[in-house]
Amino acid sequence: MNREQEIHRRNVLILKLLWGFYAISLVVNLVVDQSIYVLYPPVGLGLGIVLLLLVASKRFSELTMFLMITSLYVFLLALTLNYPYLVNFIFLGLIPLFALIYLDYRAVLLAGALYLATAIYMFNVLHDEMFAGVDRSDIAYVVVFGLFATAFCLYFTKFIKSLWLKAEQSGSQLRNILENVEIATWSYHLSGGVMQLSEGIIHITGMPAEAFEGDYRMLTDIVLPEDKSRIMKAQKEMVLDKKSVTVECRIVRSDGEYRWTQIRGNPFFNSTGHLERLAGVIIDITERKRLEEQVEYLAYHDELTALPNRAMFNMRFEQYINEGMNPLTIMFIDLDNFKEVNDAFGHSAGDLLLRGIAERLTGHIRDTDMVCRLGGDEFLLLLTHSDSTHASKVAERIISSLSIPFNYQGYSLIATPSIGICVYEGGPCDLDQLIREADEAMYEAKREGRNRYFIHSALSSMSSYP
Helix, strand or coil, X not given: CCHHHHHHHHHHHHHHHHHHHHHHHHHHHHHHHCCCCCCCCCHHHHHXXXXXXXXXXXXXXXXXXXXXXXXXXXXXXXHHHHCCCHHHHHHHCHHHHHHHHHCCHXXXXXXXXXXXXXXXXXXXXXXXXXXXXXXXXXXXXXXXXXXXXXXXXXXXXXXXXXXXXXHHHHHHHHHHHHHHCCEEEEEEECCCCEEEECCCHHHHHCCCHHHHCECCHHHHCCECHHHHHHHHHHHHHHHCCCCCEEEEEEEECCCCCEEEEEEEEEEEEXXXXXXXXXXXXXXXXXXXXXXXXXXXXXXXXXXXXXXXXXXXXXXXXXXXXXXXXXXXXXXXXXXCCHHHHHHHHCHHHHHHHHHXXXXXXXXXXXXXXXXXXXECCEEEXXXXXXXXXXXXXXXXXXXXHHCCCEEECCXXXXXXXXXXXXXXXXXXXXXXXXXXXXXXXXXXHHHCCCCCEEEXXXXXXXXXXX
């Protein structure tokens, strides 16, 4: 609300007070003097009509403000001059108090000056009629009272305006924050069915707040279909269960991008306990969700090769056991000369080699199988529905594939594999034990000359294959 609108609103309030004051004066005059006229001619009625027309036009608000104060002064002055009673003089002291409603220094100074000048004039000219028995030297008290009343009104105006200024600054800062971050406030009035959102919604949806004014379904329409059930459940909890809710859902922006949002809602009730409106905030949590996904990904994947890690391997093995995907084969792969590559060419070459080997290993398995990096130059493979025959074929393909050198800055890098194989055909099992058996088979392959595989038999004997 701008300054002109604020002054107009206060003009309306003062006009109501003036008409109320005039009506009371009419009633008092009718009772005391048996006359409907407060003044003759009826100055109050004339001034009231003029002010009513000015206020109704909604123009010249500041001029109307000064006319309001002046009109009240003219009315009370005419009343006091026609009926020179002390009580009417006291009413003149209402002028600075009425001016306080505007909280405007100019209005207060005008009212104070009019009251002080009139008080001095009446104390001298109408002394005998209004201040009989009061010494003329007591005019000093009248002056001091007028100055004090004016000073008090000025100080009060300054104090209230300073509070307003702080409140406006805080409100402005809050609006700026809400309008420039991915947070929006929302309010839905049940009586009118009107949805209102703050300007911050444009940062979340790519659309201005005006696009959502009206039916709340204009907002829920941009929620992904698979997430709408969450919204409907939250609405039910607010309206029927009268509970505060927090729900996370995905929306589609105007540019087609998907965003994660957190919607918080609270029900608000009127004095009789009936639900009046729903309100809350909408927060864009896309970045938080991405971080959560990244953390979850890193918890189950190797950062260098992007392969699953041991934690994911354990989960997948247990899943396959429960799904009955036996027999399962575990391959333990260790690179024979990886340390030499690291020492000769540095860790950047070693990292390149590990990523390349991870890619080749992944190329030799099925969708239901898994390649896992244990750490360093050690890998685990989990093959489903795989017996020793199938495992042998996979191992031979891996050995053949890794015999092809990798290129690094013009150099050829090769890291041959030693592979240990353990086949699980069903029954009670201990994954750690199966991995140890595959590890033992891998060491047997190394002892037999490397770049080969060994199968750990059910009787803990070793079968070797060049």
